[in-house]
Amino acid sequence: MDVMQKAKEELIGRMVLPALRYCLRSGVAYKRLNEIIKSVLIQLAQEEINDSGEEVTLSRLSVMTGINRRDVTRIYREGSKLADHEPDLMQRVLNRWEQHPDFRTKGGRPKVLTYKSEDSEFNTLVRMVSKDMNPATMLFQLERLGMVKRTRFGLSLLKSPVISFKKDPKRSLDLLARNTVSLIESHEENLFETHEVRNLNIRTEYDNIVKADIPAIRAWLLEQGQIFHRRVREYLSGFDKDVSPNLDGDGGGKVVVAAFSWTDAVEVNTTDEAVGER
Numbered sequence: 001m002d003v004m005q006k007a008k009e010e011l012i013g014r015m016v017l018p019a020l021r022y023c024l025r026s027g028v029a030y031k032r033l034n035e036i037i038k039s040v041l042i043q044l045a046q047e048e049i050n051d052s053g054e055e056v057t058l059s060r061l062s063v064m065t066g067i068n069r070r071d072v073t074r075i076y077r078e079g080s081k082l083a084d085h086e087p088d089l090m091q092r093v094l095n096r097w098e099q100h101p102d103f104r105t106k107g108g109r110p111k112v113l114t115y116k117s118e119d120s121e122f123n124t125l126v127r128m129v130s131k132d133m134n135p136a137t138m139l140f141q142l143e144r145l146g147m148v149k150r151t152r153f154g155l156s157l158l159k160s161p162v163i164s165f166k167k168d169p170k171r172s173l174d175l176l177a178r179n180t181v182s183l184i185e186s187h188e189e190n191l192f193e194t195h196e197v198r199n200l201n202i203r204t205e206y207d208n209i210v211k212a213d214i215p216a217i218r219a220w221l222l223e224q225g226q227i228f229h230r231r232v233r234e235y236l237s238g239f240d241k242d243v244s245p246n247l248d249g250d251g252g253g254k255v256v257v258a259a260f261s262w263t264d265a266v267e268v269n270t271t272d273e274a275v276g277e278r
Helices: 003-026 030-051 058-065 069-078 089-099 121-129 135-144 169-192 211-239
Strands: 148-151 154-157
Touching: 030 058, 030 069, 058 069, 089 121, 089 135, 089 154, 089 211, 121 135, 135 148
Parallel strands: none
Antiparallel strands: 148 154
């Protein structure tokens, strides 16, 4: 095995390690995991062939993926595939509420919106994002997740809504999946493509933090991350044709900015048998 191939396989092993750990914790055993991998590989191979303008055949899918012809035939004919990611309508509603001039005060804050009538400001906001979405359904979801509050003046957007996994596990897991895909694509582009400006990839890590200070640090990081993303949304909205439809040039460009933090204050066993790099 040549050095480059070995490096690639080592990279793949490190990339799938957290996903496999999640499978173990979630009770997804090897047999089911194997089926998921086959299905995804076949789906990706099909997309690659379609993008090249060639005809999708079972033989080509089998050769590209290394999966035997019988399994390719079964999975391909079943049509099992991962659902394409649907646009996050809720996030688009929240972004437009924060950034669109029709829904902001003169001081730049999200307005308290009327919401009780058919032609209310909130209904107008939702229909600007999607004519297929029922505003009452969107309001129910936003209230359920603690993102808005009804007041005697109207509907108020809470300052820093946080999505609870227990309240909306599907959306939380979808965010994890989208962040994972974007992170890998960002690194892959930096590694294998040449652009005048690279993608942002920054990591800060300290491994001897006073454990008693971890809760305060977590709170500070959360607050600063929310402030940073508010600034990012403010900046990007000036280039987005949904928010500013009079902008010149073609739309459709996509920008993803994600942020996360993680802390570990678990006691480390430093006996000879357990020494290792985390």
